[in-house]
Amino acid sequence: MAGIHVLVEKPMTKSIKxxxxxxxxxxxxxxxxHVGHVERFxxxxxxxxxxxxxxLFIECRRLGPYDSRIQDDGVVVDLMIHDIDIILSLVNSKVKRLNVVGNSIFSDKDDLCNVQMEFENGCIANITASRVTQHKIRTLAITQKDKYIFLDYSNQDIHIHRQASSEHFLTRQELRYKQxxxxxxxxxxxxxxxxxxxxxxxDCAINGAERMVPADEEIYSLQIALEVLDKFKKQKNSQR
Structure with missing residues (x-):
């Protein structure tokens, strides 16, 4: 970095250090x-x-077909890291536990991976990343106590589903419930x-604007992604 501002693609490095x-x-x-987490924008x-x-519960799906041009990385650091980054920015808590499953199908890397993240505040996130799916999907769904939020990254759409009312009513034959x-x-x-x-x-380079994503958030997203990848590798080795 000899006096040059840098935009580096993710993953920015192979280690936290x-x-x-x-x-x-x-x-x-x-x-x-600046690390290239483009979904932030x-x-x-x-x-x-x-x-x-x-x-309370977050579910992300980032699925698509296999691209033979991508040889260096699997789905965790190429695709899933986007969802990890967004989830960590939404949940005001640290990750307590990671449960990871996945498979290598078209390559020797993580072509398919599912992660369940448990946070210290009780929130649960489920993330699936795949490059073996013949249909491109980029979605995020959030369950809160009073609403369900569905986001489509590709269409840049958000829909909120809210409960308006619920009631019990009695017919001649039975008691019914309407929501x-x-x-x-x-x-x-x-x-x-x-x-x-x-x-x-x-804007940051010329005008000195503050970076949208602080360095500690960038590092934490990378840390979680690397932990997921490590767990995937251990699971894969245990099956041999």
Whole structure:
């Protein structure tokens, strides 16, 4: 980093120690080191953070077909890390436990992986990343006590499902239960997330704007992703 502001693709490094060293160098030199978590700049994610307050359960699916051009990494650090990063930014708690299962299908790496994350505050997140699915899906769903939120990354859409009322009523034959709900579609300003990310980097580099994602959050996302990958490798080795 010889006097140059840097946008580095994820995963930024293969270890936490290396990541911390890079951020320390950038800080000492007064440079911007930005990690390419492009979903942070998705308009739907921007609106999501305004309406999420106490998530109980989060489910993410990031699925798609196999691309033989991607040889270096599996789905954990290529795809799942996006969802890990978003989830950690939404849940105000540390991860307590990780349960990981997965499989290698088209390569010797993690082509399919499912993770259950348990947080200290009781929230549970379930993440599935796949490059063996013949249909591209990028979704996130959040269950809260008073609403269910569904986000589509690709369409930059958010829908909120709320319970309106419930009642019991008596007919001649039986006691019945009726529950009503309504769906609200949130307005999202749609723009190209990559363009917004690059504009943010330029703003930081030229105008000294504060980075949207603090270094400690970048490092924690990487830490969890590397722990998931390590658990996947141990599971795979135990099956041999």
């Amino acid at each position: 290396e990541a911390m060293e890079l951020f320390e160098i950038a800080d000492k030199k007064g440079l911007t080191l 998705n308009g739907a994610v921007h609106e999501l953070k305004k309406i999420v307050d106490n998530p 009503e709900s309504f769906t609200e579609r949130i307005f999202v300003h749609r723009d190209n997330p990559l363009k917004l990310e690059l504009n943010h980097l330029i």
